[in-house]
Amino acid sequence: MKRNLLIVTFLFLSVFACCQEKKETETACSMKLKSYNGHYHIGFFSEDKNLEISFYPCGVNQLFGIAGGRYFANLGDHRQNTASNEFSSCTDWIGPYFVCGEENIKSGLSQKFTGGWHGSNGDGTGNPTASTREVKVFADGIPVSGNIELDCQKVDIHVSNIIHGYDYAVSGKDLLLETVHYAIFPGRKIEVEVTIEALEDLRIQRYYGLQSQNLPLFDSVTYMAGTKVINTGVIAAGTRCQSNKGVNTIVLEGAAKQHRLKMQMNTDEGLGTFRYLAEGLPRAFSASYRKSYFNLVNGKELIMKKGRMVFWKGSYYWD
Numbered sequence: 001m002k003r004n005l006l007i008v009t010f011l012f013l014s015v016f017a018c019c020q021e022k023k024e025t026e027t028a029c030s031m032k033l034k035s036y037n038g039h040y041h042i043g044f045f046s047e048d049k050n051l052e053i054s055f056y057p058c059g060v061n062q063l064f065g066i067a068g069g070r071y072f073a074n075l076g077d078h079r080q081n082t083a084s085n086e087f088s089s090c091t092d093w094i095g096p097y098f099v100c101g102e103e104n105i106k107s108g109l110s111q112k113f114t115g116g117w118h119g120s121n122g123d124g125t126g127n128p129t130a131s132t133r134e135v136k137v138f139a140d141g142i143p144v145s146g147n148i149e150l151d152c153q154k155v156d157i158h159v160s161n162i163i164h165g166y167d168y169a170v171s172g173k174d175l176l177l178e179t180v181h182y183a184i185f186p187g188r189k190i191e192v193e194v195t196i197e198a199l200e201d202l203r204i205q206r207y208y209g210l211q212s213q214n215l216p217l218f219d220s221v222t223y224m225a226g227t228k229v230i231n232t233g234v235i236a237a238g239t240r241c242q243s244n245k246g247v248n249t250i251v252l253e254g255a256a257k258q259h260r261l262k263m264q265m266n267t268d269e270g271l272g273t274f275r276y277l278a279e280g281l282p283r284a285f286s287a288s289y290r291k292s293y294f295n296l297v298n299g300k301e302l303i304m305k306k307g308r309m310v311f312w313k314g315s316y317y318w319d
Contacts, residue, residue: 031186033139034149039067040137042155043078044188044318050078051188051318055157058089059117061130064159065180066093069318071217071259085259087215091124091291092116094194095208097163099175102201102303104167111205115163115178122166129168130178133160155184165202175202188318195311198304207297209271210314212263214290217254221286224249236290240282244274247283250292259319265294266313276300 032043039056050072058067070086072078096116100109112122119126137144139152163176176196183191192210214221214235221239222232225246233239241247252261266272274283278299286292296312304310 030151031153031155031184032149032151033144033155035137035144036147040155040157042184044186045075045078047075049188049319050075052078052083053184053190053318055182057132059092060119060124060126061115061117061128062132063116063130063161064132064135064157065089085217087213089213090117091213092118092211093213094178094180094192095211095293095296097165097176097204098206099163099165099202099204100167101165101171101173101175102203104165104170105203107167107170109167109170112166113206114166114168115161115176120169129164131162133162133177135159153186155182157182157184174199190316190318191313192315193311193313195309197309198306200306202304204276204297204302204304207271207302208293209296209312210263210265211291211293212250212252212261212316214252214286214292215261217259218252218261219255220253221292222251222253223247223284224251233286235286236288238286238288240285244283248272250284250286250294252292262317262319263292263294264315264317269311269313271296271302271310271312272314276302 030045032045034041039054041052041054043052044050052070053066054068055065056067057064066089068086068088070083073084077084094116096113096118098111098113114129117124118129120129136158138156139150140154159180161178162174163178165175177199179195181193194209218235220232221235223230223241225248230247231242235252248265248267250263274296276297277283277295281295281298284294
C-alpha cells in the first residue's frame with residue numbers, strides 16, 4: 001500500500017515539475033510555430049506581452065504575407081487561446097508598385113498600383129496583378145511543412161511573388177520577381193528583406209516598401225531618427241515627418257501605451273538610402289485612412305534593365 005502511494009506521489013510530482021518547467025519556459029520570452037492547412041501562426045509568449053501573428057495568402061492577389069494578429073491580456077489567456085484584441089489584414093504590409101515596361105512607358109497608360117493588395121482596378125478589386133510562386137518555411141533552420149506545432153527560437157519564411165505592371169493588359173508580361181524574407185524572433189521582432197528583380201526592361205515610378213496597417217488600438221504616430229523624436233501626430237489624420245534628417249523609424253502607439261508597433265528602415269543600404277525620392281517629399285508619412293509608409297521611390301524613376309536586382313531591409317517590432 002505504501003509502495004503504491006509512493007509511486008502515485010512520484011508520478012504526481014513528475015507531472016507537476018514538467019508543467020512547471022513548461023510554464024517557466026513560456027514565461028521567459030518564447031515562441032511557438034503552428035501550421036494548419038497552409039496557414040502559419042507564430043505565438044510570442046512572455047509574462048507581460050502575449051501576441052500571435054499569422055501568415056497566409058490574402059487579398060485579391062492571394063499573396064502570402066502578414067494576414068492578421070491576436071493580442072492576449074496575459075500569459076494565462078494566451079495558453080487558453082482567449083484573445084483580448086485581434087485583427088485581420090485588409091491592406092498591404094509590403095508595398096505595391098507603379099511599374100511599367102519600358103516599351104509602354106510613353107503609351108499614355110494610367111498609372112495604377114499593382115502587386116500587394118491591388119487588383120487590375122488599381123485598388124483591392126479587379127483581376128489579380130500578382131501571384132505567389134513559392135513559400136518556404138524553416139524553424140531553427142529546418143524546413144517544415146504540413147500541420148505542425150513546435151517551439152523554436154527562429155522562424156524564416158521565404159516568399160517569391162510575380163508582379164505585373166499596369167501595362168499588363170497591353171504587354172501580357174510579368175515584370176518583377178519579388179522575393180520576401182521574414183526572419184522572426186522570440187522578442188516579437190520580424191526582420192524583413194525584400195529583393196526585386198526586373199524580368200523585363202522597366203521603370204518603377206512609385207514604391208513604398210515597408211508599411212503598416214494602423215489598427216484601431218493605435219492612437220498616435222511618431223517619426224524618429226534613431227532614438228530622437230522628430231514629431232508626433234494623430235493616427236487618424238494625414239501626417240508626415242517634419243524633417244527628413246536621419247528619419248528611419250515610425251512608431252504607432254495606443255493612448256494607454258499598452259500596445260506599440262515600431263517599424264524601422266535600414267537607411268544605410270539599398271532602396272533605404274532614399275536615392276529615388278525627390279527633393280521636398282517626406283521619407284515617412286501616414287494617411288488619414290490609417291496607414292503609415294516609408295517613401296522609397298517617388299518623384300525619381302527607378303530604371304531597371306532586365307536582370308537587375310535592388311533590395312531594402314527593415315523590421316517590425318511588436319510591443
